[in-house]
Each structure stands twice: as C-alpha cells, then as structure tokens.
Amino acid sequence: xxxxxxxxxxxxxxxxxxxxxxxxxxLALRDAGADVIYTGLRKSPDYIARVAVDExxxxxxxxxxxxxxxxxxxETLLHLKELDASDIKIFVGGTIPRDDHAGLREAGVSGIYxxxxxxxxxxxxxxxxxxxx
Amino acid sequence: MATSKNSSAEIINxxxxxxxxxxxxxxxxxxxxxxxxxxxxxxxxxxxxxxAYPFTRGIFENGxxxxxxxxxxxxxxGTAEExxxxxxxxxxxxxxGLSVALxxxxxxxxxxxxxxxRAEVGKVGVSLSNLGEVERLFKGIDVGGISTSFTINGTxxxxxxxxxxxxxxxxxxxxxxxxxxxxxxLKEYVARGTWIFPVKPSMRLIADxxxxxxxxxxxxxxISIAGAHVRDxxxxxxxxxxxxxxxxxxxxxxxxxxxxxxxxFARRLSFFFYVHMDFFEEICKFRAGRRLWAKxxxxxxxxxxxxxxxxxxxxxCGGSSLIGSQxxxxxxxxxxxxxxxVLGGAQSIFTCAFDEAFQIPTEHSAEIALRTQQIIAHESGxxxxxxxxxxxxxxxxxxxxxxxxxxxxxxxIEKYGGVEKAVEDGWLQMKIAKRAxxxxxxxxxxxxxxxxxxxxxxDDQTEEVGEVxxxxxxxxxxxxxxxxxxxxxxDSSLVEKSLVALENAASNDKNNIMPYLIDCCHxxxxxxxxxxxLKNQWGEFQEPVRL
Numbered sequence: 001x002x003x004x005x006x007x008x009x010x011x012x013x014x015x016x017x018x019x020x021x022x023x024x025x026x027l028a029l030r031d032a033g034a035d036v037i038y039t040g041l042r043k044s045p046d047y048i049a050r051v052a053v054d055e056x057x058x059x060x061x062x063x064x065x066x067x068x069x070x071x072x073x074x075e076t077l078l079h080l081k082e083l084d085a086s087d088i089k090i091f092v093g094g095t096i097p098r099d100d101h102a103g104l105r106e107a108g109v110s111g112i113y114x115x116x117x118x119x120x121x122x123x124x125x126x127x128x129x130x131x132x133x
Numbered sequence: 134m135a136t137s138k139n140s141s142a143e144i145i146n147x148x149x150x151x152x153x154x155x156x157x158x159x160x161x162x163x164x165x166x167x168x169x170x171x172x173x174x175x176x177x178x179x180x181x182x183x184x185a186y187p188f189t190r191g192i193f194e195n196g197x198x199x200x201x202x203x204x205x206x207x208x209x210x211g212t213a214e215e216x217x218x219x220x221x222x223x224x225x226x227x228x229x230g231l232s233v234a235l236x237x238x239x240x241x242x243x244x245x246x247x248x249x250x251r252a253e254v255g256k257v258g259v260s261l262s263n264l265g266e267v268e269r270l271f272k273g274i275d276v277g278g279i280s281t282s283f284t285i286n287g288t289x290x291x292x293x294x295x296x297x298x299x300x301x302x303x304x305x306x307x308x309x310x311x312x313x314x315x316x317x318x319l320k321e322y323v324a325r326g327t328w329i330f331p332v333k334p335s336m337r338l339i340a341d342x343x344x345x346x347x348x349x350x351x352x353x354x355x356i357s358i359a360g361a362h363v364r365d366x367x368x369x370x371x372x373x374x375x376x377x378x379x380x381x382x383x384x385x386x387x388x389x390x391x392x393x394x395x396x397x398f399a400r401r402l403s404f405f406f407y408v409h410m411d412f413f414e415e416i417c418k419f420r421a422g423r424r425l426w427a428k429x430x431x432x433x434x435x436x437x438x439x440x441x442x443x444x445x446x447x448x449x450c451g452g453s454s455l456i457g458s459q460x461x462x463x464x465x466x467x468x469x470x471x472x473x474x475v476l477g478g479a480q481s482i483f484t485c486a487f488d489e490a491f492q493i494p495t496e497h498s499a500e501i502a503l504r505t506q507q508i509i510a511h512e513s514g515x516x517x518x519x520x521x522x523x524x525x526x527x528x529x530x531x532x533x534x535x536x537x538x539x540x541x542x543x544x545x546i547e548k549y550g551g552v553e554k555a556v557e558d559g560w561l562q563m564k565i566a567k568r569a570x571x572x573x574x575x576x577x578x579x580x581x582x583x584x585x586x587x588x589x590x591x592d593d594q595t596e597e598v599g600e601v602x603x604x605x606x607x608x609x610x611x612x613x614x615x616x617x618x619x620x621x622x623x624d625s626s627l628v629e630k631s632l633v634a635l636e637n638a639a640s641n642d643k644n645n646i647m648p649y650l651i652d653c654c655h656x657x658x659x660x661x662x663x664x665x666x667l668k669n670q671w672g673e674f675q676e677p678v679r680l
Contacts (some may be wrong), residue, residue, distance in 0.1 A: 065251055
C-alpha cells in the first residue's frame with residue numbers, strides 16, 4: 001500500500017478544537033508516503049477550498065467533531081465547485097452520526113471515517129479512492 | 134501550515150480473535166508491575182493519616198463520611214430556555230450541582246451572527262451571547278442556592294462576569310455564589326483549541342478572575358486546572374497529572390506576579406481529570422497527584438496553611454474510553470471508572486452517558502449515567518471508610534512509582550523552558566499528537582484490548598441504541614433572533630461607554646479586568662463585542678502548526 005506522490009490537505013473547519021484525530025490521520029498518511037498539509041484550527045470552508053486549489057491537492061480531509069459537518073461539507077463542496085476544482089476528493093472524519101452518512105455521500109463525500117476504525121483500513125480506503133481518480 | 138513527507142511505511146493491523154490469556158504486566162503509563170508487591174517495597178513509616186500533609190490518603194480526615202462527593206452532570210444544548218428545562222429536571226432528580234456546556238461560538242468569543250459561528254450555534258452546548266440569555270438560563274433557579282460549573286476557558290472571565298451580573302439581577306449577594314469556571318487556557322493551546330488571545334494576556338486575564346473571585350465570590354472556584362483534555366488527546370495517566378501540575382505551577386507564578394498571596398489563592402485552586410479504564414493506575418494517579426501538589430506548594434512556595442496545600446479535584450468518567458461499538462458496554466466502563474474516582478478521593482464526579490461517544494445523550498442515557506453514581510454512592514459501600522485501599526502493598530507502591538513519573542514530566546517541561554514556551558512553540562502539542570498516534574496504533578494492533586471494538590467485535594452491533602436525540606433545527610434561528618433583539622432593545626450608549634472603559638483597562642497591566650467586564654455584561658454588551666475589544670489591545674494567539 002502506498003500513497004506515494006499523492007497530495008492531501010487535512011483541515012479543521014469551524015470552531016471545533018479537537019485536533020487529535022486530524023493529527024493522527026495526518027501523521028499516518030505521511031507515513032504511508034503522501035505529501036500532507038495540515039491547516040491548523042478554525043479555518044473557513046472558503047479558506048480550505050482555496051488552499052486545496054493553491055496546493056494542488058488530490059484530496060481534502062475534513063475533521064469535525066462538533067456536529068456541524070453537514071453545513072461545512074456542503075459549503076466546502078460549493079467553494080471547490082466555484083474554483084472549478086470538483087475533482088478534488090473530500091473525506092470526512094470525526095464524530096459523524098450514522099444517520100448522516102448517506103446524505104454526506106450523496107453530497108459528494110468519498111469516505112467517512114470514525115475513531116473506532118483501524119488506521120490501516122482508513123488508509124486502504126483512501127488509497128483505493130485516489131487510485132481510481 | 135505544515136508540509137511534510139516521509140518514506141512509505143506499511144501499517145498492518147491484523148487483530149486475532151481473542152486477546153492473550155494473561156494481563157499485560159506493564160501499565161498504560163509504562164510502569165512494569167511485579168507479579169507480587171511485598172511489604173519490603175514500601176516505606177510505611179511515611180504513610181500519614183487522611184487529612185494530614187501531604188494528603189496521600191485524602192484531604193479530609195473523615196473522607197466521604199462527612200459529605201459525599203458532588204454529583205454533577207454535564208448538560209446544556211440548544212437554547213437557554215431548553216437548557217433551563219433540562220436543569221430543572223436534573224435538579225428534581227436529585228442532582229446536586231449544575232454543569233453548563235456552552236456552544237463553540239460562545240467559547241471562542243464569536244456572536245451567533247458571526248460568519249465563523251453560524252454553523253455551530255447551539256451545537257455542543259448552550260449559546261450565551263449576552264446577559265439576557267444567562268437570565269433565561271437560570272430563570273426560576275436561585276443562583277445563590279446551587280453550585281454551577283461552567284466548562285468555559287477562552288471566554289471564562291466573561292461568563293463569570295455574566296454569572297456575577299445575574300446574581301445582581303436576582304438580588305443574590307455575590308458572596309453566596311458557588312461553582313466553578315474551567316478557566317484553564319494553557320491546556321486549550323495544547324488540546325482543546327478554544328484559545329483567543331496570546332499566552333501572556335491570557336495568563337493575566339486568568340489571574341484577574343481568580344484574584345477578583347477570591348475577594349468578591351470567595352466560595353467560587355475561578356479555575357479548574359484540567360488534565361482531562363490532554364488525557365483524552367493521547368497522554369498517559371502519569372503525563373496527564375504531570376502536565377496539569379506543571380500548568381498549576383505556571384498559574385501560581387502568574388498570580389504571585391500580579392500581587393496574589395499564595396496562602397490565600399491556593400485555597401481555591403482546583404483540578405479536573407478524566408478517569409480511564411486502568412483501575413489501579415487511575416486510583417494511584419489521584420493519590421500521587423494529591424501528594425505531589427501538596428509537596429510542591431510547601432517546598433517551592435513555602436505554603437503553610439493546609440487548606441492552601443490541598444489538592445481538590447473533580448473528574449469525568451468516560452470520555453475517549455467510551456466507544457461506539459456495542460455502546461451499552463460503556464455503562465460498565467463508566468461504573469468501573471466511577472469506583473476508581475471514589476477510591477481516589479474525588480470531590481465531584483461527572484459520569485458520561487453510554488451514547489456520548491457518538492451523540493448528545495438522550496434523557497434516558499443521561500439518567501442511567503446519574504443512577505450509576507447513585508448506585509455506587511448508596512449501594513456499594515465503598516465510600517464507608519476513608520481511603521479503603523490505603524496500606525495496600527500494590528496501591529502504595531504504584532502511588533510511589535507514579536509520583537516519580539509525574540515529577541519527571543514536570544522537570545522535562547521546566548528544562549525545555551516552561552509551559553508557556555512549550556505551548557507557544559508547539560512543542561507540547563507535537564508530543565501529544567505523537568502519543569495519540571501511539572495510542573491509536575496500540576488499539577489497532579490489539580496491544581490494548583477494547584472489548585467489542587478490536588476483540589469480540591460483532592459488526593451487527595454498532596451504534597444501534599434505539600433512540601437518538603435530535604437538535605431542533607429551528608434553535609439556531611431562535612438564538613439569532615434573540616441576539617438581534619438584544620442589540621435593538623439595549624441602551625447602545627451604555628454599551629459603547631462600557632466597552633471603551635474595558636479597552637482602557639486592558640491597555641494597562643495594573644488594572645484588574647473583572648469589574649469592567651461585569652459593567653459590560655450589565656449593559657448587555659455581547660461576548661463578541663467584549664472579545665473584539667480585548668483583541669484590539671492584545672491581538673490573537675498564532676497557532677504553531679507543526680506535524
């Protein structure tokens with residue numbers, strides 16, 4: 001398994017300050033060979049979309065634990081579309097109730113990861129998604 | 134922003150069907166435990182009585198016989214009116230203290246109408262953007278007759294000002310107020326992220342709240358120095374206590390710098406931790422921390438008054454030890470952790486609801502969490518005698534080992550240049566991220582056994598608990614409506630005047646900020662307005678982003 005050559009932006013949108021998951025996944029992606037950029041806390045969807053385009057990433061991982069994922073995901077997707085960058089894949093991690101998964105996938109999210117998943121499984125899924133890109 | 138790249142490393146995590154048939158000899162903090170601990174491994178002559186320095190066996194000579202711990206459940210969501218209803222329900226159910234959860238805009242200093250805030254209004258707690266909301270939150274509840282704990286940090290001084298103002302409004306003497314604000318900014322920079330201002334002015338603000346509170350609300354705890362969040366972020370039990378005591382020392386130094394008398398203010402410093410699943414490590418964590426803090430107060434600052442040496446703490450049972458798979462098992466986890474907290478001598482306990490790993494608790498799950506404490510308090514008999522585990526070879530040995538470990542953690546930070554520098558540089562943040570990765574890897578690889586998640590898993594049993602609490606989608610709109618109404622109906626010249634006075638006070642290090650914040654609250658200035666005013670003087674914290 002390798003994410004060699006892939007560029008991934010890990011972002012903390014909104015006001016939620018729990019960044020452990022974001023950092024753990026960023027470190028794991030880096031260990032798996034990806035170029036990882038981490039935004040730090042409290043970034044707006046608009047900012048995240050711009051950085052994603054400027055940095056020419058293959059995927060954006062949004063880490064959210066405060067329950068505002070539906071709004072933030074749709075805004076981020078909208079901004080990416082405006083920047084003509086809908087080919088950038090969106091992954092979501094954090095506290096995401098199961099009831100919201102289908103809606104997020106329908107909106108265009110490529111993968112949803114919660115803390116009880118093994119990192120290796122998360123990496124495998126991301127790799128598969130990016131390979132098909 | 135941080136960019137990094139490493140060579141590829143395959144992570145393989147194939148967990149076997151059953152865990153090894155013998156316990157791990159090493160504790161989660163890395164202490165290797167002998168098969169048998171004998172009397173020759175402990176110096177019993179050093180073991181004091183409960184209520185005597187350095188308080189290994191507890192701060193009270195009669196333990197819980199005088200009074201049980203405070204049962205305190207964390208709640209608050211949506212609007213002030215909805216939270217008010219929930220509080221009345223919990224008080225009717227025998228809860229003895231209130232705990233207020235605030236939404237992220239209030240915690241980070243944004244008004245609900247701010248573009249940064251809109252998606253988060255009322256999501257993880259109640260929105261308290263101005264005094265009107267606080268008045269509604271405590272409507273029909275006498276703030277002089279309850280104890281209220283606010284989980285608030287970046288804007289703790291403002292929320293505390295609101296509480297003082299609401300007491301004024303209810304005609305309650307401020308000196309009757311009891312409760313706690315978390316007000317621990319150092320761990321926010323490291324783990325929880327609701328920082329606003331740079332480190333130095335934040336430390337000043339905290340010292341101001343404590344010094345003001347000591348004088349005007351002497352029964353109120355104006356800080357609860359918290360290890361809970363760094364623990365949940367990845368630390369071991371030893372590191373949790375070590376970092377927290379190091380933060381306690383940093384606040385002590387700042388309070389002394391601002392003219393505080395350590396013999397006085399140290400009486401009202403309190404602490405706050407998570408309890409995780411390793412039963413004896415958790416018990417000994419509290420015994421060791423209590424002893425080490427008393428020694429530090431005495432040996433470093435010459436504190437003589439026993440009340441100012443005493444380490445008082447509240448706990449949360451649950452947190453990241455709760456999982457989404459087979460969630461009802463979490464009830465057993467919380468029960469075990471609650472027993473550890475009681476045996477460690479906690480002053481107040483909050484028990485998480487079993488569904489808290491993935492949603493806001495329902496009334497049903499919140500009630501089970503409360504009943505768990507009541508069963509342990511009234512049925513189990515473990516609170517009957519003080520420190521019932523005192524004198525156990527293993528417990529005393531492990532307490533000694535953990536105390537040594539905690540002291541090394543404190544010394545490592547001091548060697549680096551102190552907590553403030555460690556936080557500004559991102560050094561501590563990086564250490565904790567590394568720990569978090571290790572903890573995750575230990576769970577993934579099966580080294581740490583998590584029943585129902587990495588062993589004994591049944592994929593058909595996740596998160597299906599039957600009842601899911603839903604936030605009212607109109608709640609945000611109502612909060613914004615009330616916020617706008619407040620701005621229309623208040624006397625704007627009074628707001629203006631109070632904010633100008635606040636900014637002047639902030640510009641001079643000699644002033645205590647608190648009276649100015651209370652004036653702003655009485656004028657119905659908003660949290661966002663007060664924070665922007667202070668930012669004008671102090672700027673914002675620049676997060677060191679390192680991977």
